[in-house]
Amino acid sequence: MATAKIAPSMLSSDFANLASEAHRMLNFGADWLHMDIMDGAYLDCHLMVTNPLDYVEPFGKAGASGFTFHVEVSKDNWKELVRNIKSKGMRPGVALKPGTPVEEVYPLLEDEIPVELVLVMTVEPGFGGQKFMPEMMDKVRTLRKKYPSLDIEVDGGLGPSTIGMAATAGANCIVAGSSVFGAAEPDQVISLLRKSVDDASQAS
Numbered sequence: 001m002a003t004a005k006i007a008p009s010m011l012s013s014d015f016a017n018l019a020s021e022a023h024r025m026l027n028f029g030a031d032w033l034h035m036d037i038m039d040g041a042y043l044d045c046h047l048m049v050t051n052p053l054d055y056v057e058p059f060g061k062a063g064a065s066g067f068t069f070h071v072e073v074s075k076d077n078w079k080e081l082v083r084n085i086k087s088k089g090m091r092p093g094v095a096l097k098p099g100t101p102v103e104e105v106y107p108l109l110e111d112e113i114p115v116e117l118v119l120v121m122t123v124e125p126g127f128g129g130q131k132f133m134p135e136m137m138d139k140v141r142t143l144r145k146k147y148p149s150l151d152i153e154v155d156g157g158l159g160p161s162t163i164g165m166a167a168t169a170g171a172n173c174i175v176a177g178s179s180v181f182g183a184a185e186p187d188q189v190i191s192l193l194r195k196s197v198d199d200a201s202q203a204s
Ligand SMILES: O=C(CO)[C@@H](O)[C@H](O)COP(=O)(O)O
Pocket: 009, 011, 012, 034, 036, 046, 123, 124, 125, 126, 127, 128, 129, 130, 155, 156, 157, 158, 175, 176, 177, 178, 179
């Protein structure tokens, strides 16, 4: 069974105090720290960059555990990317933007060296604090049906009011930026996100 992983997005943290923000979230019960990386601004790593292959070695050296690239920019070299990511000891993941059909990630899941996580974007990539797109749950349901034990991550607009939709659709890895960092009691939000995933997976 795919277990719950709650990943506060550091894009919503206080950048001047990154280390203490990271410790704060881990103490509050976070499983992963979600790092969003975009071209031009260095900010489980979600790379919204045109040439992810360039980043594999530095991220491996920096100690990243997960390296998730976008399928839209990796049509020609995903096999090489996945092999490189694994050779650096990281977990390979693939992300898809709201406009990208879910079928585009199937070859990456069915290869002899498959990706180990699919990140379904529930907002357009770019920044935190956007509105969750419930229509993306069809992709999550389709993936969960086809791959019962896959790590399926959702990213964008997740919080107490939207977690139910994501959890019942079958997502088990939850990225949450503003809803966690903006909460008076982030540990309560993290627990609620985890409980929703656990309850939904027990009910299914
Ligand atoms: O990848 C992204 C944005 O491109 C995300 O990881 C956001 O940082 C999530 O923030 P919230 O929508 O949860 O505030």
